[in-house]
Amino acid sequence: MPKGLALLMVTAIGAALLFGAGLIFWTQAPAAVRCDRVSRDRVDVTVERRFLGLHPISTETVPDVINAFGVREAGGRKSGGGSSFAQNVLVLNPRHGAQTRVPGVASQLTRPKAMARQIDEFINVSSERSLTLWYIPWFLHLLALPFLLVALLMVYVLGNGLLVTLGFLKPDPPP
Secondary structure, three states, rough: OOHHHHHHHHHHHHHHHHHHHHHHHHHHOOOEEEEEEEEEEEEEEEEEEEEEEOOOEOOOOOOOEEEEEEEEEEEEEEEOEEEEEEEEEEEEEOOOOOOOEEEEEOOHHHOOHHHHHHHHHHOOOOOOOOOEEEOOHHHHHHHHHHHHHHHHHHHHHHHHHHHHHOOOOOOOOOO
């Protein structure tokens, strides 16, 4: 196989793996849920999704929340009538307006329900001025790490191959 074709294949595979890892990190971004006590009887809840926990992707504020709860939401339907996918979702109930399903806080696990309990305690019991909770889908981020590591290895192989091809590095002599 010609060296140029091999480098092109390494580049294409590395780019596909890097894209896959980036897609997982983007769609499963960590979410920071911040509750701010505006007045004695008003709490605003802000949900901020962040890429890798650092760069904000989206921010949504639900004003005057009176309670929060976790609900088991069904996904698509199977032909037998059952749900093919169900997840726990954090739902905020404002004093005025419709219930708000919090984007980015949904899991097969019970974390959204635990967050809802903490938000309810903050609204009804606590006298603190603010509360910040994090939701991070660790399992999916761990699944993305092999994609990322293999992509970085391929970038190294590609860079090394280009440097040898361009004459900046000498190829290793055969043993």
